[in-house]
Amino acid sequence: MNRKYNLHIMASFAIFLILADQLTKWIIVKSMDIGDSIPVIGDILEITSHRNHGAAWGMLQNQMMFFYLITVVVLVAIAYFYRKEASYKPVMQLGLTLVFAGAIGNFIDRLFRGNVVDFIDTKIINYDFPIFNVADACLTVGVIILIYDILVNENKEKKNADI
Numbered sequence: 001m002n003r004k005y006n007l008h009i010m011a012s013f014a015i016f017l018i019l020a021d022q023l024t025k026w027i028i029v030k031s032m033d034i035g036d037s038i039p040v041i042g043d044i045l046e047i048t049s050h051r052n053h054g055a056a057w058g059m060l061q062n063q064m065m066f067f068y069l070i071t072v073v074v075l076v077a078i079a080y081f082y083r084k085e086a087s088y089k090p091v092m093q094l095g096l097t098l099v100f101a102g103a104i105g106n107f108i109d110r111l112f113r114g115n116v117v118d119f120i121d122t123k124i125i126n127y128d129f130p131i132f133n134v135a136d137a138c139l140t141v142g143v144i145i146l147i148y149d150i151l152v153n154e155n156k157e158k159k160n161a162d163i
């Protein structure tokens, strides 16, 4: 098994996440009208059919060319860091894979729908969090994993340097 980059595992995981993202969005588009809402766990978790023409929190509405550009930059950066920085670092590889899958998932929406399908409607500690999707969750978890891994690794390097 290629432990240096775990490419087979990470590529399979990315494909699974992208398919899960696109399948859930397809089901929402086919079975709900925009604005429809189905309670799942009281008003803490609902499935609400929503479209976002912008980025997080609806920022930069209808700036599709900007989103295409940013997404391509993100994808190129992921490929670069995966090759240059992530060898023998499975945690960093996982974080990069999650960000990659999330970026591709929303990129497909932007290319073929002109907007992004959102449906996970949660109230986190009474804060009405923006409605998001599987791709956003992948991006957010991936970013958190990468920040954690960089902080932990930096800490280790400092300790080794102090010895």
Ligand SMILES: CCC[C@@H]1OC(=O)[C@@H](C)C[C@H](C)CCCCC(=O)CCC[C@@H](CC)/C=C/C=C(\COC)CC[C@@H](O)[C@@H](O)C[C@H](O)CNC1=O
Residues within 6 Å of the ligand: 052, 054, 055, 056, 057, 058, 066, 067, 070, 071, 074, 102, 103, 106, 107, 116, 117, 118, 130, 131, 132, 133, 135, 136, 137, 139, 140, 143
């Ligand atoms: C998750 C990044 C947003 C995602 O970026 C993408 O596609 C990337 C690949 C391309 C963007 C054009 C560029 C990144 C902008 C960075 C950004 O925006 C800062 C965000 C911080 C983030 C921590 C990492 C918080 C979290 C937010 C949310 C996610 O909660 C789980 C709420 C999501 C809802 O507002 C939902 O309507 C959004 C809609 O689905 C479109 N999604 C996007 O633009």
